Amino acid sequence: MSEKPRTVSGMRPTGPLHLGHYFGVLRNWIDLQEREQAFFFVADWHALTSDYADPSAIRRNIDEMVKDWVAAGLDPEKCVIFRQSDVKEHAELSLLLSMITPVSWLERNPTYKEQQQQISNKDLGNAGFLCYPVLMAADILMYRPHGVPVGEDQLPHMELTREIARRFNYLYGETFPEPQALLTPAAKCPGLDGRKMSKSYGNGISLSEPMASIRDKVRGMFTDKARLRKSDPGDPDICNLFPYHVLLSSPEEQMEIRRGCTSATLGCVDCKKIFLKNLAAFLEPLQERRAKLDDKAVTDILAAGGERARAFAATTMNAVREKMGL
Incomplete structure (x- = not known):
């Protein structure tokens, strides 16, 4: 039997998940876990790009988000659920990809410009925030997926990921497939104030809200x-x-x-x-x-998922180092 196609995606643990997350991404994830090798990660390093000044809530948000995922229908027996920072290969690949990514590619990112304008209560002038699309590309390319389930607002990041993959393949030889965006059919879920529903804007309905x-x-x-x-x-x-x-x-x-x-x-x-x-x-x-899940259940899920993700990431990094002569 041929191997199932792979997919990967992640979310930042920056607060409670809302209806937009469910209908824009999670519902698609739940479907994909039935027919693909699915890797879903908690993007805690990504959370630091905007919450570096006070990261105290990230640990709590990680546990709460995994509870939301499993309550919504993700099954750790059917997919790999892991924490980004548990797989150090993500940081290594991000560093290597940053060497070949022009700064102009990052500066033209529309999400970067939008959040700089919309979010006034945080200083987003740090290098990590500018370069987070490179880390995102590393997160994705690490698992060499054919496609990535995302919301429409992530399409520019997907195109940048494909550009980085093409550049790496051109410089060092064919290594990464160019992943496609897998959009959920019903991704429109506006915020209560008419803008896009976003944790940053505080205009959503959370999945755990009374x-x-x-x-x-x-x-x-x-x-x-x-x-x-x-x-x-x-x-x-x-x-x-x-x-x-x-x-x-x-x-x-x-x-x-x-x-x-x-x-x-x-x-x-x-x-x-x-x-x-x-x-x-x-x-x-x-x-x-969700009420039936405790912190120990989350710890066990992340430990098992991290082990499976690291095993796959090791094979990718061995190939990358060999191609780059490292």
Whole structure:
């Protein structure tokens, strides 16, 4: 039997995971673990690129994020779950790739520019933040995957990873495949304020958040800005809430919501009540599974996954050193 194709992806442990993580990435991961050799890592070194001044929360966030992953459906028997810093080969490959990566490639990164403008409460002028796409490329290329499950905002990083792979192959000989982006079909999950849902912006609904807290947030959520009163017809296609119905409501409910919104017979308050009902049905089983996981279970998962990841990384680095004459 031929070997399964490989995939790899990771997340930074910078806070609670939200609905955008689930529908934008995690749901895709859960599907991929069934049919591919899947490596999923906690990107704690990446977290330091922005949280270097106070890394005290990273350790706690690591454990909490792995609990979210497993509660959402990742199975450590079906995929490799590990911590980035447990595999030192990632740092070595990142250093070697930085030698061949032009600074201009990093400076044109749109995510780098966006976060410099949007995040004003942290100093992001450090070299680690500028160079994190190189570390990301090392994380990916280490496992020589055919594809990487990512959200749309990560597409520029994927292109840069392919460029770095091409440059390495040109200079030293064919070593790395050029991985493709594996986008989840329903990746749109806007933030409560209309921007992209992001931990950095504090505009999301976390997977572990109590429904009482969520209800308060949803009451103040942006909907259709042009609909000031219930008697005003709305447009679901520009409403900030309707994408959530696409993700969580049945097709029949979506039709009723669209009909009621455009005819002004369904108000935003009632529309939000439907969303909250369906959200509770989605989150409650996930949160029940999460409550059964303790810190020891997380430690065991990361230890076993780290051992498997290091074994694979060692083979890649042996090949890289040989190609580079080291």
